[in-house]
Amino acid sequence: MAQNPTDLRYTNDHEWARKEGDLVRVGITTHAVEALGDITLVDVAAAGTKLAAHARFGDIESVKAVSELFAPLAGEIVERNAALESAPETVNSDAYGAGWMAVIRPANMADFDALLDAAAYETLLGTL
Amino acid sequence: MTQELRRTAIFEAHVALGGRIVPFAGWEMPVQYAGVVAEHKAVREAAGLFDVCHMGELELRGQHAVVVADYHISNDFGALPVGKALYTTCCNAEGTILDDLIVYKRGLEDVLIVCNASNLAKISAHFKQAAENHCEFRDLSEETGLIALQGPKAVDVMRAAGASEATLALPSFSFAKDTVGGFAVTAARTGYTGEDGYEIFCRTEDALGLWNALITAGKPLGLQPAGLGARDTLRLEARLSLYGNEIDETTNPLEAGLGWVVKLDKRDFIGRDALLRIKEAGLTRKMVGFEMTGRGIARHGYPIVPEGGGAPIGLVTSGSPGPTVGKNIGLGYVPAALSAIGSTFAVEIRGQAISAVVVKTPFYKRAR
Numbered sequence: 001m002a003q004n005p006t007d008l009r010y011t012n013d014h015e016w017a018r019k020e021g022d023l024v025r026v027g028i029t030t031h032a033v034e035a036l037g038d039i040t041l042v043d044v045a046a047a048g049t050k051l052a053a054h055a056r057f058g059d060i061e062s063v064k065a066v067s068e069l070f071a072p073l074a075g076e077i078v079e080r081n082a083a084l085e086s087a088p089e090t091v092n093s094d095a096y097g098a099g100w101m102a103v104i105r106p107a108n109m110a111d112f113d114a115l116l117d118a119a120a121y122e123t124l125l126g127t128l
Numbered sequence: 129m130t131q132e133l134r135r136t137a138i139f140e141a142h143v144a145l146g147g148r149i150v151p152f153a154g155w156e157m158p159v160q161y162a163g164v165v166a167e168h169k170a171v172r173e174a175a176g177l178f179d180v181c182h183m184g185e186l187e188l189r190g191q192h193a194v195v196v197a198d199y200h201i202s203n204d205f206g207a208l209p210v211g212k213a214l215y216t217t218c219c220n221a222e223g224t225i226l227d228d229l230i231v232y233k234r235g236l237e238d239v240l241i242v243c244n245a246s247n248l249a250k251i252s253a254h255f256k257q258a259a260e261n262h263c264e265f266r267d268l269s270e271e272t273g274l275i276a277l278q279g280p281k282a283v284d285v286m287r288a289a290g291a292s293e294a295t296l297a298l299p300s301f302s303f304a305k306d307t308v309g310g311f312a313v314t315a316a317r318t319g320y321t322g323e324d325g326y327e328i329f330c331r332t333e334d335a336l337g338l339w340n341a342l343i344t345a346g347k348p349l350g351l352q353p354a355g356l357g358a359r360d361t362l363r364l365e366a367r368l369s370l371y372g373n374e375i376d377e378t379t380n381p382l383e384a385g386l387g388w389v390v391k392l393d394k395r396d397f398i399g400r401d402a403l404l405r406i407k408e409a410g411l412t413r414k415m416v417g418f419e420m421t422g423r424g425i426a427r428h429g430y431p432i433v434p435e436g437g438g439a440p441i442g443l444v445t446s447g448s449p450g451p452t453v454g455k456n457i458g459l460g461y462v463p464a465a466l467s468a469i470g471s472t473f474a475v476e477i478r479g480q481a482i483s484a485v486v487v488k489t490p491f492y493k494r495a496r
Contacts, residue, residue, distance in 0.1 A: 040449040040456075043423075063165060063449055064360075085423070
Protein backbone atom coordinates (compact mmCIF):
# COMPACT_ATOMS: atom_id res chain seq x y z
CA MET A 1 0.00 0.00 0.00
CA ALA A 2 0.85 3.66 -0.05
CA GLN A 3 4.02 4.72 1.72
CA ASN A 4 3.35 8.10 3.26
CA PRO A 5 6.61 9.84 4.21
CA THR A 6 6.82 10.62 7.92
CA ASP A 7 8.40 14.06 7.35
CA LEU A 8 5.22 15.32 5.67
CA ARG A 9 1.88 16.53 7.01
CA TYR A 10 -1.47 15.52 5.53
CA THR A 11 -5.08 16.65 5.16
CA ASN A 12 -8.44 14.91 5.17
CA ASP A 13 -8.61 15.81 1.44
CA HIS A 14 -5.58 13.58 0.73
CA GLU A 15 -3.07 16.34 0.21
CA TRP A 16 0.43 16.42 1.61
CA ALA A 17 2.42 19.42 2.84
CA ARG A 18 6.18 19.73 3.29
CA LYS A 19 7.78 22.53 5.33
CA GLU A 20 10.64 24.17 3.44
CA GLY A 21 11.94 27.08 5.55
CA ASP A 22 9.12 29.61 5.74
CA LEU A 23 7.33 28.03 2.76
CA VAL A 24 5.16 24.91 2.38
CA ARG A 25 5.18 22.68 -0.70
CA VAL A 26 1.93 20.80 -1.35
CA GLY A 27 0.81 17.88 -3.48
CA ILE A 28 -1.62 14.97 -3.41
CA THR A 29 -1.04 11.64 -1.71
CA THR A 30 -0.53 8.30 -3.43
CA HIS A 31 -3.93 7.31 -2.03
CA ALA A 32 -5.49 10.19 -3.98
CA VAL A 33 -3.45 9.31 -7.07
CA GLU A 34 -4.56 5.67 -6.96
CA ALA A 35 -8.18 6.71 -6.57
CA LEU A 36 -7.95 9.08 -9.55
CA GLY A 37 -6.10 6.75 -11.90
CA ASP A 38 -4.27 8.07 -14.98
CA ILE A 39 -3.90 11.81 -14.41
CA THR A 40 -4.32 13.83 -17.59
CA LEU A 41 -4.63 17.46 -16.54
CA VAL A 42 -3.46 19.55 -13.60
CA ASP A 43 -4.60 23.13 -13.28
CA VAL A 44 -3.18 25.15 -10.37
CA ALA A 45 -3.90 28.81 -9.55
CA ALA A 46 -1.17 31.28 -10.51
CA ALA A 47 1.55 32.64 -8.21
CA GLY A 48 0.21 35.54 -6.21
CA THR A 49 -3.18 33.90 -5.61
CA LYS A 50 -4.24 34.37 -1.98
CA LEU A 51 -5.88 31.36 -0.39
CA ALA A 52 -8.05 30.80 2.65
CA ALA A 53 -7.62 27.43 4.35
CA HIS A 54 -9.56 24.73 2.41
CA ALA A 55 -10.04 27.11 -0.54
CA ARG A 56 -9.99 25.49 -3.97
CA PHE A 57 -6.71 26.31 -5.63
CA GLY A 58 -6.90 24.10 -8.66
CA ASP A 59 -8.30 21.07 -10.42
CA ILE A 60 -6.92 17.70 -11.23
CA GLU A 61 -8.43 15.42 -13.86
CA SER A 62 -7.88 11.79 -14.70
CA VAL A 63 -9.24 9.99 -17.73
CA LYS A 64 -12.50 9.40 -15.92
CA ALA A 65 -12.73 11.88 -13.03
CA VAL A 66 -12.53 15.55 -12.18
CA SER A 67 -11.38 16.50 -8.70
CA GLU A 68 -10.55 19.75 -6.88
CA LEU A 69 -7.42 20.77 -5.03
CA PHE A 70 -7.93 22.39 -1.62
CA ALA A 71 -5.40 24.55 0.20
CA PRO A 72 -4.09 22.70 3.26
CA LEU A 73 -3.60 26.06 4.96
CA ALA A 74 -4.17 29.79 4.42
CA GLY A 75 -1.52 31.74 2.54
CA GLU A 76 -0.34 32.83 -0.88
CA ILE A 77 0.81 30.72 -3.81
CA VAL A 78 4.43 31.64 -4.61
CA GLU A 79 5.03 29.00 -7.26
CA ARG A 80 3.05 26.41 -9.17
CA ASN A 81 4.48 23.31 -10.82
CA ALA A 82 4.45 24.44 -14.44
CA ALA A 83 6.01 21.14 -15.57
CA LEU A 84 2.70 19.38 -14.85
CA GLU A 85 1.01 21.32 -17.66
CA SER A 86 2.80 19.26 -20.27
CA ALA A 87 3.50 16.17 -18.14
CA PRO A 88 0.57 15.60 -15.76
CA GLU A 89 1.44 11.87 -15.58
CA THR A 90 4.37 12.87 -13.33
CA VAL A 91 1.81 12.94 -10.50
CA ASN A 92 1.17 9.22 -11.07
CA SER A 93 4.85 8.33 -11.08
CA ASP A 94 6.16 10.62 -8.32
CA ALA A 95 3.35 12.00 -6.15
CA TYR A 96 5.63 13.04 -3.28
CA GLY A 97 8.45 14.38 -5.48
CA ALA A 98 8.30 15.84 -8.99
CA GLY A 99 4.50 15.63 -8.90
CA TRP A 100 4.13 18.48 -6.40
CA MET A 101 1.38 21.03 -7.11
CA ALA A 102 2.31 24.37 -5.56
CA VAL A 103 4.47 26.19 -3.02
CA ILE A 104 2.51 28.28 -0.52
CA ARG A 105 3.72 31.01 1.82
CA PRO A 106 1.52 30.29 4.86
CA ALA A 107 -0.23 33.15 6.61
CA ASN A 108 0.63 31.40 9.84
CA MET A 109 3.15 28.54 10.03
CA ALA A 110 1.40 27.26 13.14
CA ASP A 111 -1.31 26.03 10.75
CA PHE A 112 1.25 23.58 9.33
CA ASP A 113 1.82 21.95 12.68
CA ALA A 114 -1.92 21.49 13.09
CA LEU A 115 -2.12 19.23 10.01
CA LEU A 116 -2.22 15.43 10.32
CA ASP A 117 1.05 13.59 10.76
CA ALA A 118 1.72 10.39 8.78
CA ALA A 119 0.41 8.14 11.56
CA ALA A 120 -2.83 10.13 11.87
CA TYR A 121 -3.25 10.13 8.08
CA GLU A 122 -2.79 6.39 7.90
CA THR A 123 -5.37 6.01 10.65
CA LEU A 124 -7.70 8.10 8.49
CA LEU A 125 -7.02 5.85 5.47
CA GLY A 126 -7.73 2.83 7.64
CA THR A 127 -11.19 4.14 8.40
CA LEU A 128 -12.11 4.73 4.73
CA MET B 129 -30.98 3.96 -6.18
CA THR B 130 -31.95 1.67 -3.36
CA GLN B 131 -32.32 -1.33 -5.67
CA GLU B 132 -29.88 -4.08 -4.79
CA LEU B 133 -26.95 -4.34 -7.19
CA ARG B 134 -26.49 -7.55 -9.13
CA ARG B 135 -23.30 -9.41 -9.94
CA THR B 136 -22.51 -11.21 -13.17
CA ALA B 137 -21.35 -14.84 -13.19
CA ILE B 138 -17.79 -13.54 -13.73
CA PHE B 139 -17.74 -11.22 -10.70
CA GLU B 140 -15.33 -13.30 -8.62
CA ALA B 141 -12.75 -13.23 -11.44
CA HIS B 142 -12.90 -9.44 -11.57
CA VAL B 143 -12.14 -9.23 -7.86
CA ALA B 144 -9.32 -11.79 -8.18
CA LEU B 145 -7.84 -9.78 -11.09
CA GLY B 146 -7.77 -6.62 -8.96
CA GLY B 147 -10.73 -4.96 -10.66
CA ARG B 148 -12.14 -1.83 -9.06
CA ILE B 149 -15.87 -2.42 -8.80
CA VAL B 150 -18.46 0.31 -9.36
CA PRO B 151 -22.25 0.35 -9.71
CA PHE B 152 -23.40 0.48 -13.34
CA ALA B 153 -26.97 0.10 -14.67
CA GLY B 154 -27.96 -1.89 -11.59
CA TRP B 155 -24.87 -4.13 -11.66
CA GLU B 156 -21.57 -4.25 -9.83
CA MET B 157 -19.07 -4.03 -12.69
CA PRO B 158 -15.29 -3.56 -12.98
CA VAL B 159 -14.42 -0.02 -14.08
CA GLN B 160 -10.71 -0.81 -14.36
CA TYR B 161 -8.02 -3.34 -13.43
CA ALA B 162 -4.50 -2.15 -14.36
CA GLY B 163 -5.77 1.33 -15.32
CA VAL B 164 -7.92 2.84 -18.04
CA VAL B 165 -5.04 3.91 -20.28
CA ALA B 166 -3.15 0.59 -20.01
CA GLU B 167 -6.33 -1.35 -20.82
CA HIS B 168 -7.23 1.01 -23.67
CA LYS B 169 -3.78 0.53 -25.21
CA ALA B 170 -3.93 -3.24 -24.73
CA VAL B 171 -7.14 -3.33 -26.79
CA ARG B 172 -5.64 -1.15 -29.54
CA GLU B 173 -2.32 -3.03 -29.66
CA ALA B 174 -3.11 -6.60 -28.54
CA ALA B 175 -6.46 -7.58 -27.01
CA GLY B 176 -8.79 -6.90 -24.12
CA LEU B 177 -11.53 -8.97 -22.50
CA PHE B 178 -14.76 -7.34 -21.30
CA ASP B 179 -17.53 -8.82 -19.18
CA VAL B 180 -20.76 -7.67 -20.83
CA CYS B 181 -23.02 -10.26 -19.21
CA HIS B 182 -25.15 -7.40 -17.90
CA MET B 183 -26.49 -6.68 -21.38
CA GLY B 184 -29.96 -7.89 -22.33
CA GLU B 185 -30.79 -10.72 -24.76
CA LEU B 186 -34.29 -11.10 -26.18
CA GLU B 187 -35.54 -13.77 -28.55
CA LEU B 188 -38.33 -13.68 -31.10
CA ARG B 189 -39.34 -16.96 -32.75
CA GLY B 190 -41.93 -17.97 -35.28
CA GLN B 191 -43.14 -17.28 -38.77
CA HIS B 192 -43.52 -13.56 -38.17
CA ALA B 193 -40.51 -13.00 -35.92
CA VAL B 194 -38.46 -11.22 -38.61
CA VAL B 195 -41.34 -8.94 -39.58
CA VAL B 196 -42.03 -8.06 -35.95
CA ALA B 197 -38.38 -7.21 -35.35
CA ASP B 198 -38.17 -5.21 -38.57
CA TYR B 199 -41.27 -3.15 -37.70
CA HIS B 200 -39.69 -2.10 -34.40
CA ILE B 201 -36.27 -1.04 -35.65
CA SER B 202 -35.03 1.59 -38.09
CA ASN B 203 -32.47 -0.48 -40.01
CA ASP B 204 -33.49 -2.98 -42.70
CA PHE B 205 -33.66 -6.36 -40.98
CA GLY B 206 -35.87 -7.93 -43.65
CA ALA B 207 -33.14 -7.76 -46.27
CA LEU B 208 -30.45 -9.18 -43.96
CA PRO B 209 -29.21 -12.73 -44.71
CA VAL B 210 -29.42 -15.47 -42.09
CA GLY B 211 -26.19 -15.62 -40.08
CA LYS B 212 -25.73 -11.84 -40.13
CA ALA B 213 -26.40 -9.18 -37.51
CA LEU B 214 -26.94 -5.46 -37.77
CA TYR B 215 -26.69 -2.37 -35.62
CA THR B 216 -29.86 -0.31 -35.37
CA THR B 217 -31.88 2.13 -33.36
CA CYS B 218 -35.27 1.26 -31.90
CA CYS B 219 -37.48 4.35 -32.01
CA ASN B 220 -40.82 5.38 -30.61
CA ALA B 221 -43.60 6.94 -32.69
CA GLU B 222 -42.02 10.38 -32.24
CA GLY B 223 -38.85 9.11 -33.91
CA THR B 224 -36.73 9.44 -30.78
CA ILE B 225 -34.56 6.61 -29.54
CA LEU B 226 -35.73 3.96 -27.06
CA ASP B 227 -32.45 2.05 -27.37
CA ASP B 228 -29.72 1.04 -29.77
CA LEU B 229 -29.50 -2.67 -30.50
CA ILE B 230 -27.65 -5.37 -32.34
CA VAL B 231 -30.18 -7.71 -33.96
CA TYR B 232 -29.12 -11.16 -35.14
CA LYS B 233 -30.91 -13.17 -37.82
CA ARG B 234 -30.33 -16.69 -36.49
CA GLY B 235 -32.87 -18.18 -38.86
CA LEU B 236 -35.82 -17.16 -41.02
CA GLU B 237 -37.98 -17.61 -37.90
CA ASP B 238 -35.39 -16.94 -35.19
CA VAL B 239 -34.25 -13.49 -34.07
CA LEU B 240 -31.92 -12.45 -31.23
CA ILE B 241 -31.93 -8.87 -29.98
CA VAL B 242 -29.15 -7.51 -27.74
CA CYS B 243 -29.99 -4.34 -25.83
CA ASN B 244 -28.36 -2.11 -23.23
CA ALA B 245 -28.50 -3.25 -19.60
CA SER B 246 -29.86 0.14 -18.59
CA ASN B 247 -32.81 -0.30 -20.97
CA LEU B 248 -33.52 -4.01 -20.49
CA ALA B 249 -36.81 -3.63 -18.57
CA LYS B 250 -38.14 -1.10 -21.09
CA ILE B 251 -37.01 -2.96 -24.23
CA SER B 252 -38.04 -6.36 -22.92
CA ALA B 253 -41.56 -5.02 -22.28
CA HIS B 254 -41.53 -3.31 -25.68
CA PHE B 255 -40.76 -6.48 -27.64
CA LYS B 256 -42.94 -8.66 -25.44
CA GLN B 257 -45.87 -6.47 -26.38
CA ALA B 258 -44.72 -6.35 -30.00
CA ALA B 259 -44.71 -10.15 -30.16
CA GLU B 260 -48.18 -10.60 -28.72
CA ASN B 261 -50.38 -12.61 -31.11
CA HIS B 262 -47.58 -12.55 -33.73
CA CYS B 263 -44.63 -14.61 -32.52
CA GLU B 264 -43.01 -16.14 -29.45
CA PHE B 265 -41.04 -13.88 -27.16
CA ARG B 266 -38.49 -14.89 -24.54
CA ASP B 267 -36.19 -12.77 -22.38
CA LEU B 268 -32.96 -14.81 -22.33
CA SER B 269 -30.94 -12.30 -20.31
CA GLU B 270 -30.80 -14.40 -17.14
CA GLU B 271 -29.57 -17.53 -18.86
CA THR B 272 -27.18 -15.84 -21.30
CA GLY B 273 -23.59 -14.78 -20.65
CA LEU B 274 -21.75 -12.40 -22.97
CA ILE B 275 -18.02 -11.69 -23.17
CA ALA B 276 -16.38 -9.25 -25.59
CA LEU B 277 -12.90 -10.08 -26.88
CA GLN B 278 -11.54 -7.06 -28.74
CA GLY B 279 -8.29 -6.09 -30.39
CA PRO B 280 -5.94 -6.96 -33.26
CA LYS B 281 -4.94 -10.19 -31.47
CA ALA B 282 -8.56 -11.30 -30.89
CA VAL B 283 -8.38 -13.88 -33.68
CA ASP B 284 -5.16 -15.30 -32.24
CA VAL B 285 -6.70 -15.51 -28.77
CA MET B 286 -9.73 -17.32 -30.21
CA ARG B 287 -7.43 -19.75 -32.05
CA ALA B 288 -5.47 -20.39 -28.84
CA ALA B 289 -8.76 -21.03 -27.02
CA GLY B 290 -9.75 -23.66 -29.58
CA ALA B 291 -12.12 -21.81 -31.90
CA SER B 292 -12.80 -23.41 -35.29
CA GLU B 293 -11.39 -22.09 -38.58
CA ALA B 294 -14.91 -21.01 -39.51
CA THR B 295 -15.10 -18.77 -36.44
CA LEU B 296 -11.64 -17.36 -37.10
CA ALA B 297 -12.73 -16.51 -40.67
CA LEU B 298 -16.10 -14.94 -39.75
CA PRO B 299 -16.71 -11.68 -41.64
CA SER B 300 -17.71 -8.56 -39.74
CA PHE B 301 -21.24 -8.75 -38.29
CA SER B 302 -21.46 -12.50 -38.99
CA PHE B 303 -21.89 -15.08 -36.26
CA ALA B 304 -21.74 -18.84 -35.81
CA LYS B 305 -21.94 -21.57 -33.19
CA ASP B 306 -18.69 -23.04 -31.98
CA THR B 307 -16.88 -24.56 -29.00
CA VAL B 308 -14.37 -22.25 -27.29
CA GLY B 309 -12.39 -23.19 -24.19
CA GLY B 310 -14.55 -26.29 -24.02
CA PHE B 311 -17.81 -24.37 -23.83
CA ALA B 312 -20.65 -24.14 -26.34
CA VAL B 313 -20.81 -20.57 -27.64
CA THR B 314 -22.12 -18.38 -30.39
CA ALA B 315 -19.33 -16.11 -31.59
CA ALA B 316 -20.22 -12.87 -33.37
CA ARG B 317 -17.67 -10.69 -35.20
CA THR B 318 -18.92 -7.51 -33.53
CA GLY B 319 -17.80 -5.09 -30.85
CA TYR B 320 -17.83 -1.64 -29.31
CA THR B 321 -14.21 -0.53 -29.45
CA GLY B 322 -13.34 0.27 -33.07
CA GLU B 323 -11.15 -2.83 -33.20
CA ASP B 324 -11.55 -6.26 -34.71
CA GLY B 325 -12.96 -8.78 -32.30
CA TYR B 326 -15.75 -10.98 -31.10
CA GLU B 327 -18.72 -10.85 -28.80
CA ILE B 328 -19.17 -14.36 -27.47
CA PHE B 329 -22.49 -15.66 -26.13
CA CYS B 330 -22.58 -18.58 -23.74
CA ARG B 331 -24.78 -20.05 -21.03
CA THR B 332 -24.61 -18.01 -17.82
CA GLU B 333 -23.25 -21.02 -15.91
CA ASP B 334 -20.38 -21.28 -18.41
CA ALA B 335 -19.44 -17.58 -18.39
CA LEU B 336 -16.82 -17.77 -15.63
CA GLY B 337 -15.18 -20.85 -17.17
CA LEU B 338 -15.14 -19.25 -20.62
CA TRP B 339 -13.70 -16.02 -19.21
CA ASN B 340 -10.91 -17.92 -17.44
CA ALA B 341 -10.19 -20.03 -20.54
CA LEU B 342 -9.84 -16.89 -22.67
CA ILE B 343 -7.68 -15.12 -20.08
CA THR B 344 -5.38 -18.16 -19.93
CA ALA B 345 -5.23 -18.62 -23.71
CA GLY B 346 -4.71 -14.90 -24.30
CA LYS B 347 -2.12 -14.12 -21.67
CA PRO B 348 0.91 -14.96 -23.86
CA LEU B 349 -0.64 -12.79 -26.61
CA GLY B 350 -0.94 -9.71 -24.40
CA LEU B 351 -4.65 -10.08 -23.57
CA GLN B 352 -5.72 -7.99 -20.58
CA PRO B 353 -9.01 -7.80 -18.74
CA ALA B 354 -10.56 -4.41 -19.52
CA GLY B 355 -13.21 -2.49 -17.61
CA LEU B 356 -15.97 0.00 -18.26
CA GLY B 357 -13.50 2.89 -18.21
CA ALA B 358 -11.53 1.63 -21.21
CA ARG B 359 -14.74 0.51 -22.91
CA ASP B 360 -15.89 4.14 -22.76
CA THR B 361 -12.67 5.74 -24.07
CA LEU B 362 -12.40 3.11 -26.82
CA ARG B 363 -15.94 3.59 -28.05
CA LEU B 364 -15.57 7.38 -27.88
CA GLU B 365 -12.48 7.33 -30.10
CA ALA B 366 -14.42 5.14 -32.54
CA ARG B 367 -17.39 7.57 -32.28
CA LEU B 368 -19.80 4.87 -31.19
CA SER B 369 -22.86 6.24 -29.40
CA LEU B 370 -23.55 5.50 -25.75
CA TYR B 371 -27.20 5.34 -24.72
CA GLY B 372 -27.82 7.96 -22.04
CA ASN B 373 -25.07 10.18 -23.49
CA GLU B 374 -25.36 10.70 -27.26
CA ILE B 375 -28.76 9.12 -27.63
CA ASP B 376 -31.92 8.88 -25.53
CA GLU B 377 -35.66 9.49 -25.78
CA THR B 378 -35.06 13.20 -26.48
CA THR B 379 -32.81 12.62 -29.51
CA ASN B 380 -33.54 11.20 -32.95
CA PRO B 381 -31.13 9.04 -34.98
CA LEU B 382 -30.85 11.58 -37.80
CA GLU B 383 -29.44 14.35 -35.61
CA ALA B 384 -27.34 11.78 -33.73
CA GLY B 385 -25.46 10.95 -36.92
CA LEU B 386 -27.12 7.53 -37.11
CA GLY B 387 -28.92 8.19 -40.40
CA TRP B 388 -27.03 5.21 -41.82
CA VAL B 389 -29.16 2.85 -39.71
CA VAL B 390 -32.42 4.60 -40.66
CA LYS B 391 -33.86 3.05 -43.82
CA LEU B 392 -36.82 5.29 -44.61
CA ASP B 393 -37.58 3.45 -47.85
CA LYS B 394 -37.90 -0.01 -46.31
CA ARG B 395 -41.24 -1.34 -45.07
CA ASP B 396 -43.01 0.78 -42.47
CA PHE B 397 -41.55 0.86 -38.95
CA ILE B 398 -42.35 2.66 -35.73
CA GLY B 399 -41.02 6.18 -35.93
CA ARG B 400 -40.80 6.27 -39.73
CA ASP B 401 -43.44 8.96 -40.25
CA ALA B 402 -41.89 11.18 -37.60
CA LEU B 403 -38.40 10.69 -39.02
CA LEU B 404 -39.64 11.53 -42.53
CA ARG B 405 -41.09 14.77 -41.18
CA ILE B 406 -37.89 15.55 -39.27
CA LYS B 407 -35.81 14.92 -42.38
CA GLU B 408 -38.06 17.09 -44.52
CA ALA B 409 -38.03 19.96 -42.04
CA GLY B 410 -34.23 19.82 -41.83
CA LEU B 411 -32.16 19.20 -38.73
CA THR B 412 -31.82 22.04 -36.24
CA ARG B 413 -28.96 20.46 -34.32
CA LYS B 414 -26.38 17.82 -35.10
CA MET B 415 -24.00 15.57 -33.22
CA VAL B 416 -20.39 16.47 -33.94
CA GLY B 417 -17.01 15.22 -32.86
CA PHE B 418 -14.63 17.87 -31.59
CA GLU B 419 -11.12 18.32 -30.31
CA MET B 420 -10.25 20.75 -27.56
CA THR B 421 -7.84 23.36 -28.93
CA GLY B 422 -7.67 25.13 -25.58
CA ARG B 423 -6.38 23.50 -22.42
CA GLY B 424 -9.22 21.52 -20.88
CA ILE B 425 -11.19 18.29 -20.94
CA ALA B 426 -14.84 18.40 -22.00
CA ARG B 427 -17.13 16.14 -19.96
CA HIS B 428 -20.67 14.79 -20.32
CA GLY B 429 -23.15 17.58 -19.55
CA TYR B 430 -20.82 20.57 -20.01
CA PRO B 431 -22.41 23.45 -21.97
CA ILE B 432 -21.22 24.31 -25.48
CA VAL B 433 -21.04 28.10 -25.85
CA PRO B 434 -19.94 30.53 -28.56
CA GLU B 435 -16.21 31.16 -28.80
CA GLY B 436 -15.31 33.70 -26.14
CA GLY B 437 -18.27 32.68 -24.00
CA GLY B 438 -21.98 33.39 -23.76
CA ALA B 439 -25.29 31.59 -23.38
CA PRO B 440 -25.25 27.83 -24.13
CA ILE B 441 -25.82 26.83 -27.76
CA GLY B 442 -25.26 23.10 -27.31
CA LEU B 443 -24.27 20.31 -24.99
CA VAL B 444 -21.33 17.94 -24.58
CA THR B 445 -22.62 14.36 -24.54
CA SER B 446 -19.26 12.63 -23.97
CA GLY B 447 -15.73 13.90 -23.46
CA SER B 448 -12.42 12.50 -22.33
CA PRO B 449 -8.76 12.38 -23.15
CA GLY B 450 -8.38 10.00 -26.10
CA PRO B 451 -5.50 7.71 -25.11
CA THR B 452 -4.76 6.60 -28.69
CA VAL B 453 -5.44 9.88 -30.51
CA GLY B 454 -3.52 11.78 -27.84
CA LYS B 455 -5.98 14.66 -27.73
CA ASN B 456 -8.86 15.75 -25.54
CA ILE B 457 -11.88 14.79 -27.60
CA GLY B 458 -15.63 14.90 -27.27
CA LEU B 459 -19.04 14.48 -28.84
CA GLY B 460 -21.86 16.94 -28.53
CA TYR B 461 -24.91 18.54 -30.07
CA VAL B 462 -24.44 21.90 -31.76
CA PRO B 463 -26.68 24.04 -34.03
CA ALA B 464 -26.61 22.62 -37.57
CA ALA B 465 -24.88 25.81 -38.78
CA LEU B 466 -21.89 24.98 -36.53
CA SER B 467 -21.62 21.31 -37.49
CA ALA B 468 -19.23 21.53 -40.47
CA ILE B 469 -15.69 20.24 -39.98
CA GLY B 470 -13.48 23.14 -38.94
CA SER B 471 -16.30 25.04 -37.17
CA THR B 472 -15.20 26.45 -33.85
CA PHE B 473 -16.99 26.92 -30.55
CA ALA B 474 -16.11 26.70 -26.88
CA VAL B 475 -16.87 24.32 -24.05
CA GLU B 476 -17.65 25.90 -20.71
CA ILE B 477 -15.34 24.23 -18.19
CA ARG B 478 -15.69 25.47 -14.60
CA GLY B 479 -16.90 28.86 -15.80
CA GLN B 480 -14.29 29.33 -18.52
CA ALA B 481 -14.94 29.12 -22.27
CA ILE B 482 -12.27 26.77 -23.66
CA SER B 483 -11.93 26.60 -27.46
CA ALA B 484 -12.79 23.51 -29.49
CA VAL B 485 -12.94 22.66 -33.20
CA VAL B 486 -15.20 20.24 -35.08
CA VAL B 487 -13.14 17.40 -36.57
CA LYS B 488 -13.74 14.42 -38.84
CA THR B 489 -14.91 11.29 -37.04
CA PRO B 490 -14.24 8.61 -36.06
CA PHE B 491 -11.35 10.10 -34.12
CA TYR B 492 -9.64 6.74 -34.47
CA LYS B 493 -9.96 4.28 -37.31
CA ARG B 494 -8.03 1.03 -37.33
CA ALA B 495 -5.78 0.12 -40.24
CA ARG B 496 -7.32 -2.76 -42.18
